[in-house]
Amino acid sequence: MVDLRLADFPLLSLIIWLPVAGAALLFVIPRSQEALIKIVALLVALADFAVSLPLWFHFDRHFSGFQFVEKHTWIKALGAHYFLGVDGISVLFILLSALITVLCILISWESITDKVKEFYIALLLTSAAMIGVFCALDLLLFYVFWEAMLIPMYLIIGIWGGPRRLYATIKFVLYTLLGSVLMLIGIIVIYLKIGTFEVPTLMRMGLPYGLQVLLFLAFFAAFAVKVPMWPVHTWLPDAHTEAPTAGSVILAGILIKMGAYGFLRFSLSFFPKATLALAVPMLVLSIIAIIYGALACLAQTDLKRLIAYSSVSHMGFVTLGIFSLTANGVEGAILQMINHGVVTGALFMCVGIVYDRTHSREISYYGGLATVMPIYAAFFMVFTMASIGLPGTNGFIGEFLILLGTFQAKKWATVFAATGVILGACYMLWLYQRVFCQKVNPNIAGLPEMKLRELVSLLPMLILVLWIGIYPKSFLSFMHPSVNGLLQHVQAAGPVTSITQLIKEGLHAILFA
Amino acid sequence: MPFSLLNFKALAPEIFLVLVASFMVLFDRAIRAKDFFFWTALLGTLVAWWLCRTSLGISFGESYTADHYGFFLKTIFLLSLFLSILISPVYARRRGFHFGEYYGLLYFAVCGMMLMASGTDLLLIYIGLELMSLSIYVLVAVDWKDPRGLEGGLKYFLLGSLASAFLILGLAIIYGRTGTLFLAKIHQHLSVDPAVLAGIAFFLVALGFKVAMVPFHMWAPDAYEGAPTPVTAFMSVAAKAAGFAALGRIFLLAFASAHPMWIKLLVPFAVLTMFVGNILAVVQTNIKRMLAYSSVAHAGYILLGIAAGTREGLSAVLLYLLIYAFMNIGAFGIVTLLQREGGVGESIYDYQGLARLYPFPALLMLLFMFSLTGIPPTAGFMGKFYLFRSVVHAGHPWLAVLAVLASVIAAYPYLRIVMFMYMREPERELRPAFSLSLWAALGISALGVLIIGLYPGSLLHAVMGSVF
Numbered sequence: 001m002v003d004l005r006l007a008d009f010p011l012l013s014l015i016i017w018l019p020v021a022g023a024a025l026l027f028v029i030p031r032s033q034e035a036l037i038k039i040v041a042l043l044v045a046l047a048d049f050a051v052s053l054p055l056w057f058h059f060d061r062h063f064s065g066f067q068f069v070e071k072h073t074w075i076k077a078l079g080a081h082y083f084l085g086v087d088g089i090s091v092l093f094i095l096l097s098a099l100i101t102v103l104c105i106l107i108s109w110e111s112i113t114d115k116v117k118e119f120y121i122a123l124l125l126t127s128a129a130m131i132g133v134f135c136a137l138d139l140l141l142f143y144v145f146w147e148a149m150l151i152p153m154y155l156i157i158g159i160w161g162g163p164r165r166l167y168a169t170i171k172f173v174l175y176t177l178l179g180s181v182l183m184l185i186g187i188i189v190i191y192l193k194i195g196t197f198e199v200p201t202l203m204r205m206g207l208p209y210g211l212q213v214l215l216f217l218a219f220f221a222a223f224a225v226k227v228p229m230w231p232v233h234t235w236l237p238d239a240h241t242e243a244p245t246a247g248s249v250i251l252a253g254i255l256i257k258m259g260a261y262g263f264l265r266f267s268l269s270f271f272p273k274a275t276l277a278l279a280v281p282m283l284v285l286s287i288i289a290i291i292y293g294a295l296a297c298l299a300q301t302d303l304k305r306l307i308a309y310s311s312v313s314h315m316g317f318v319t320l321g322i323f324s325l326t327a328n329g330v331e332g333a334i335l336q337m338i339n340h341g342v343v344t345g346a347l348f349m350c351v352g353i354v355y356d357r358t359h360s361r362e363i364s365y366y367g368g369l370a371t372v373m374p375i376y377a378a379f380f381m382v383f384t385m386a387s388i389g390l391p392g393t394n395g396f397i398g399e400f401l402i403l404l405g406t407f408q409a410k411k412w413a414t415v416f417a418a419t420g421v422i423l424g425a426c427y428m429l430w431l432y433q434r435v436f437c438q439k440v441n442p443n444i445a446g447l448p449e450m451k452l453r454e455l456v457s458l459l460p461m462l463i464l465v466l467w468i469g470i471y472p473k474s475f476l477s478f479m480h481p482s483v484n485g486l487l488q489h490v491q492a493a494g495p496v497t498s499i500t501q502l503i504k505e506g507l508h509a510i511l512f513a
Numbered sequence: 514m515p516f517s518l519l520n521f522k523a524l525a526p527e528i529f530l531v532l533v534a535s536f537m538v539l540f541d542r543a544i545r546a547k548d549f550f551f552w553t554a555l556l557g558t559l560v561a562w563w564l565c566r567t568s569l570g571i572s573f574g575e576s577y578t579a580d581h582y583g584f585f586l587k588t589i590f591l592l593s594l595f596l597s598i599l600i601s602p603v604y605a606r607r608r609g610f611h612f613g614e615y616y617g618l619l620y621f622a623v624c625g626m627m628l629m630a631s632g633t634d635l636l637l638i639y640i641g642l643e644l645m646s647l648s649i650y651v652l653v654a655v656d657w658k659d660p661r662g663l664e665g666g667l668k669y670f671l672l673g674s675l676a677s678a679f680l681i682l683g684l685a686i687i688y689g690r691t692g693t694l695f696l697a698k699i700h701q702h703l704s705v706d707p708a709v710l711a712g713i714a715f716f717l718v719a720l721g722f723k724v725a726m727v728p729f730h731m732w733a734p735d736a737y738e739g740a741p742t743p744v745t746a747f748m749s750v751a752a753k754a755a756g757f758a759a760l761g762r763i764f765l766l767a768f769a770s771a772h773p774m775w776i777k778l779l780v781p782f783a784v785l786t787m788f789v790g791n792i793l794a795v796v797q798t799n800i801k802r803m804l805a806y807s808s809v810a811h812a813g814y815i816l817l818g819i820a821a822g823t824r825e826g827l828s829a830v831l832l833y834l835l836i837y838a839f840m841n842i843g844a845f846g847i848v849t850l851l852q853r854e855g856g857v858g859e860s861i862y863d864y865q866g867l868a869r870l871y872p873f874p875a876l877l878m879l880l881f882m883f884s885l886t887g888i889p890p891t892a893g894f895m896g897k898f899y900l901f902r903s904v905v906h907a908g909h910p911w912l913a914v915l916a917v918l919a920s921v922i923a924a925y926p927y928l929r930i931v932m933f934m935y936m937r938e939p940e941r942e943l944r945p946a947f948s949l950s951l952w953a954a955l956g957i958s959a960l961g962v963l964i965i966g967l968y969p970g971s972l973l974h975a976v977m978g979s980v981f
Contacts, residue, residue, distance in 0.1 A: 031872075077973035078899075115868070118935075140898075144889040151883055154928065158936040166936055170928060177888075177924050181917035184898070188905045188913065 002200040002485070003065030004085065010070050011054060012084040012135045015094065018048045019101070019124040019131075026121050034116045041120035042105045048127070049098040055091055064088070064481035066137060066200060074141065080197050083138040088482030089264050089334060090134045092475065093257060096341050097134065099460060100253040101127040104246035106457035107349050111245060111356045112160055119160060122152035123246060130254045134261065139187045139197040146222075146258070147180055153247070153255070160244040162361075168235075168242035175235040179225035186218030190270070203269040204489070209277075209496070210505025216274035219267050226259030229319060230289040233312045240308035241361075245352025248304065252311055253345035257337045260318045264330070268322070269486055272493030275325070280410070282323040287416045289316030294423035298430070303351050303361045306431060307344060310387065313420055314340045320417055321402035327487055329405020331479050336398030338475065339468060343386045343395060346461035350380050353454050357447050363431065368440030369447075376450045377436050379458050384432050386465045388425045394468035523570035523579040523631075526561045526587065527624050533557045534620035541613030551602050551950075554616035558595045561623075562588065575695050576634035583631035585831050585979035586758045589838055590626045590751050594619060596842040597747035599954035600849045603946045604743055607854075608656045615655055619747065622648035626755035633766075635684045635694040638759050642680065642723070645755055646673050649748050653740040665732075665739025672732045676722035683715030687767075699767040705774055713768055713775050717782070720763070723756035724812045725805075727786040737805035742852055745801060746845030749808045753815075754834045760819055761827050766981065772822040779820045780912065786813030787919035794926040800848055800861050803926055804841070807885060810923055811837055814916055818900050821907035828976040829900040835972070836896040836965055840884040843958030847878045850945045850955075858943055864930055866939025874945065875934045877959050882927040884962045887920050892965035899973065 022044030029037055060067060066085035074082040086094060104123060112119045129152070132145035150173055158169035191197055194205050207215070225232045236256070240248050268275050293313030300306035318340070321333030353376065354369070355361060370377035386393035389400075399421060407414040450458075468475055521528070537550050544550070565587045569579050598616065605611035621644060628641025650673065654666030688694055690709050691702040703709060718729060725733040737745045768775060790810025797803035811833075818830035851858035851867075851874075868875035884893035897920065901913040965972055 073970075075968075075970045075973060077970060077977060078902075118868075118872075144894070147889045147894070150888060154931070155935060158932060166932055169936075170925065170932065173928060174921060174924060178918075178921045181921055182914070185901065185905065185910065185913050185917060188898075188902045189910060191902070192906050 002203050003063070004069045004200060005060070005063065005065065005067045007068040007070055011051070012068050012086065013070055015048060015052050015098065016084075016128050016132045016135060018051065019044060019128040022048075023121045023124040023128075026117060026124070029117065031117050037117050037120055038105070038109060041124060042102070044124060045098075045102040045105050045127070049102050052095055052098040055086065056095060059086075059091055059478065061088070061477045062481060064485040069137070074138070078140065078197075079191075079195070080140040081138045082141060083198060084135040085137045086135060088479040089486070090261065091478055092334070092338055093134045093254070093261060094131050096338055097127060097130045097254050100249060100341065100345055103345070103349065103457045103460065104249050106453055107249065107352055108244065108246040109453055111352065115159060118155070122155050123250075126152040126156065126250060130250075130258070133258050137199040139190070139199060139202070141197075142199075143180075143184060143187060149255070150176060153250075156247040156250075157239055157243045161242040161247065163242070164238070165242040168238035171235045172239040175225050175232065179222040179232070182218045183222035186215045189215060189218075199265070205270070207271070208505065208509065209273050210507075210509040212271040212274040213277065213506050214509055216267055216271040216278060219262065219271075223259040223262040223267065226262070227256055227315050227319060228259065228312065229285050230292055230312065230316070233289065233293075236312060237305050237308040240311065240348075241302060241304045245348060245355070248348040248352070249345040252307075252348055253341040256311065256315060257341060260315065260322060260333065260337055263319070263322050264334070264486070268490055272490040273496050275323075275490055276494045277496045279323045279325055283320060283406075283410060283413045286316045286320035286323065287413060289313065290320065290417055290420035291423070294420050294427060297427035298423070301363055303363055303431075303435070304348065305361075306363070306427065307347050307351065310424070310427065311340070311344055313424065314344070314387075316420065317399060317402050317417065320406055320413065324402070324406040324409040324413070325487060325490055326405040326408045327483055328401050328408065330483050330487065331476055332398050332401025332405055334479055334483070335394075335468070335472065335475060336402060339386070339394040339398045342461050342464045342468075343383055346383045346458060346465075347380075347387065349458060349461070350376070350383065353450060354447070358444060360443070363434050365443050366435040366441055367438045367444070368436070369444060370436040371440050372444055372447050373449050375455070379450075379462060380436065381432065382462060382465060384428045386469070388428050389421055392466070392469050394465050394472070397468060397472045520570050520572035522568045523572035523577060525568040526564040527627050529564055530557070530561055530620045530624040530627070534617040534624070537613040537620070538617035541617075544613070547606075547611050547613070548602070550613045550616045551598065551611075554598050554620065555595065557620070558591050558598065562591045565591070573634075575697060576637050577628075577631055578633045579631050580981055581979040582762070582831075582981045583627070583758075585976065586630035586754060586834075587627050589754045589835050590623050590630070592835070593747055593751040593754070593838045593842055594623050596838070596846070596954045596957060597743050597751075599950045600746060600842070600846045601743040602950055603948045604741060604849050604852070607946070608741060609658065610655050610741070615652070618648045618652050618655070622652065622747075623751065626751060626758070629755045630758035630762075632759070633696045633762070635687065635696070635699075635763070635767075638763070639677075639680055639684060642755075642759065643677060645752060646677070646723075649744075649752060652744045652748070653736050655744065656741045659739070661739040662741065663739070665736040669732045669736040672722070676719045676729070679715045679722075680719035683712045683719060686712035686715065696762060696767040700769055703768065703770050705771050709771065710774060713771060714778060716763060717775070717778060720756050720760045721782065724753050724760070724815070725809045726782050726812055726816065727789040727809060730786070730790070730809045733809055734802045734805040737808070738799060738801045742801065742845055742849040745804075746842045746849070749804070749845070750834075750838045750841050753808065753812060754838070757815055757819070757830055757834060761830060762981070764819060765822065765827055769822075776820050776822060779816060783813050783816035783820055784912070784915055786810065786816060787916060788813075788922070791919050791922040791926075794923065797926065798861055799859050800864070800930070801859060803861065803930075804844060804848070807923065807926065808841065810919065813919070814897065814900060817904050817912055817916055820912070821904050821909065823903060823907045824980045826903040826907055828980045829903040831979055832972065832976045833896040833900050836884075836892040836962075839958045839961035839965070840881050840891075840893055843877065843955060843962065844881040844885065846951060846955045846958060847874055847881070850874055850947070850951055851943050853944065857941070861930060861933055863941055863943060864933040865937040865941075867934040867943070870939055870943065871945060874955075877955050878934060879931050880959055880962055882931050884966070886924045886927045890963070890966045892962045892969070895966055895969045
């Protein structure tokens with residue numbers, strides 16, 4: 001049992017349900033009042049971010065258990081609770097989700113003109129479900145938030161997306177659903193074995209080895225699709241590319257982090273033996289994702305698609321760090337998740353800004369943009385550098401910690417992964433060169449510079465890039481106790497038995513479970 | 514339990530239904546204001562439910578047992594009756610069958626279902642089944658100006674009589690081997706031999722036909738498509754629930770000791786039903802046919818609950834049937850709303866752009882579709898969760914895995930409707946027939962789907978106490 005510290009005030013509930021209440025408020029505003037709808041949505045999102053700030057200031061950074069805990073009976077007959085809490089692994093994602101929701105509303109201000117009311121309702125509901133996923137400490141509650149998010153996300157991509165949005169959105173939902181339902185069976189099996197849905201209790205349970213492996217794979221199906229890991233990443237380029245800007249930002253910023261968060265919160269702590277046994281295959285998949293994603297980027301002609309494939313590569317670093325099972329690697333992975341959310345979210349916002357002006361995502365459509373939109377080019381430059389991992393930006397800290405952690409665990413993995421950094425520089429710099437340098441393409445001559453609203457929506461991201469890059473301690477200090485507790489738990493489960501024994505036990509569990 | 518030979522009180526709801534139904538059929542000519550029958554039928558449903566609540570007991574020797582199991586199922590029948598009546602008037606008036614017999618036949622059908630749910634004597638179950646089936650055969654063809662209805666009704670009737678023959682055959686074999694028709698006594702005397710297994714198989718075929726189990730589902734798409742939509746809504750939920758009521762009681766009470774045998778028979782059918790239903794639903798372009806195949810698939814999931822063979826499995830079946838009533842009648846309510854003469858509003862392409870023209874009905878349809886898919890926070894998820902949990906608990910995790918995989922296939926046809934409504938532009942002018950009673954039915958269904966989805970606690974408690 002992990003330590004719990006109860007909350008005096010239901011802060012987490014407030015953060016989750018405020019956007020839902022906001023969505024309900026939007027529902028009753030008449031459709032024609034578009035300006036009012038946008039303002040209300042923005043105010044709700046800002047208020048939600050404001051109420052999430054106490055998490056930053058009042059979070060006890062020396063406590064390894066769960067804080068701000070709320071627990072009420074939800075479904076008595078099933079033993080499910082409305083059970084919320086945060087630790088050093090989840091707390092930053094809640095803040096990031098709340099922030100990104102605000103920015104998504106700002107960036108969609110003028111680009112969404114159709115079904116405005118539905119859009120902001122869907123956006124706020126997505127935000128609530130995302131925050132719920134990071135707060136839930138009851139497996140059933142977690143699953144409800146995890147799946148509920150599919151509904152607004154399906155609509156966001158499908159209604160307001162690009163030309164191939166219908167294909168992209170149904171592919172996204174079917175992929176995610178296929179993974180999730182296997183996890184649902186895993187959740188049921190765990191519940192029937194242990195008799196509870198409570199994550200803090202389950203985190204210290206000891207299941208038989210063979211069963212751990214099966215359950216690890218069931219959860220892996222859900223998380224690997226969400227991350228996404230190679231070879232189940234193929235929904236991501238389509239979904240990211242076809243989604244509206246806000247949808248891409250949410251997908252890249254938060255949604256795909258949920259997969260990696262799932263590995264950290266559930267796979268590692270529930271199935272430590274299976275984690276140790278399967279760490280190397282996971283590292284191999286991560287390396288393939290890093291290199292494959294980077295190579296795919298070099299071949300792209302579509303701006304958003306390129307950034308989407310870069311996500312595959314960057315998320316490969318995240319899973320690499322997680323399964324290095326070292327403190328540096330895991331902390332680097334968590335930080336890199338935040339970084340990736342900030343940087344890739346910002347890059348998608350940048351693409352959205354020019355897309356609103358030109359309605360083209362083709363790289364060859366642009367050229368010499370730095371002459372036309374110099375301030376914009378400067379912003380894009382910083383985010384490009386952060387994506388590459390230039391020292392002084394947040395990308396450097398995250399990738400460096402991951403590579404350091406992996407080097408401590410498996411040296412060969414670091415060698416392969418580091419090539420991803422080099423390839424990253426290739427595709428991002430080449431992209432920058434093609435879009436911003438060279439002769440001014442007549443297509444884009446005379447494009448107006450960024451508006452104040454667009455500048456304001458990029459500015460927080462810029463500040464975060466530099467803040468994490470220069471002084472990462474204020475973020476890393478959240479993680480130390482929780483990460484150390486988690487890794488001690490995993491290492492204590494070792495050493496694991498041989499793979500033949502594993503297969504034998506697995507078969508036993510299948511046949512006689 | 515008190516043993517009484519002629520306890521008419523336990524039969525009060527059925528007697529009441531027959532009386533009201535006879536009244537509605539007989540006095541149809543005398544009463545011009547046909548809305549009178551609508552209100553009578555609506556009110557009568559509530560009274561019947563109250564009677565069910567207050568008259569638990571055993572009657573006619575051990576032939577009839579009005580227990581909690583029966584009560585829960587009767588609640589489902591009456592709920593679907595209530596909702597189906599609410600969505601009927603506008604449609605029935607337009608098609609010219611808004612008269613007393615229509616409501617009378619619905620009542621007779623429900624009376625038959627109640628006998629099936631509370632019958633503890635094979636013969637009584639058979640009589641209930643026939644009463645239900647004959648009423649529904651007529652109801653499918655009640656819109657006699659529509660040739661599709663006649664075709665569907667005739668098909669259902671011909672195949673249905675075959676199923677009845679199977680039931681009689683099974684009944685005869687079981688009687689021959691055990692010497693009794695009382696379920697509890699069959700349970701005592703049942704010894705597993707080939708003849709008994711054949712009898713069990715015949716029961717499975719006959720009742721499988723009623724719940725639209727593959728490969729005995731052939732009638733379902735035609736009957737569902739041809740029948741007037743409110744009738745489709747009613748039969749897709751209530752007749753299925755009645756079939757499962759009898760299946761549950763016969764297989765888990767009378768044939769309980771043969772569970773290791775019949776589970777081997779049932780599981781392949783259940784798996785086939787889930788996959789065939791969902792895969793065929795993918796290619797349908799008529800919304801009623803799509804929902805028909807989806808209803809086949811849902812029968813497959815529910816069969817798993819029976820196959821589990823545990824009390825928990827049976828309670829999951831009950832919960833699922835109740836949830837299915839809300840979401841499926843809700844979906845058919847939307848179909849009724851949009852349907853027009855000449856098949857307008859039946860093609861799924863007619864749903865294109867619905868969200869732009871009529872945002873609120875589209876939103877409700879979205880809710881029902883996600884619930885049928887089984888995505889939280891809707892009731893459909895809770896039903897599936899509890900069902901699959903009971904299957905895993907009974908020791909069949911791989912069946913649950915197959916079931917969830919089948920439910921992923923199902924996502925496509927349902928989400929395609931959502932896609933058409935929200936992500937395409939309208940092509941055809943639809944003129945929905947809004948009416949207060951239809952809104953009421955949709956509102957009740959939507960609330961049911963949301964409330965059970967978010968807070969199923971007390972309902973779960975109720976189903977757990979409703980298993981014999």
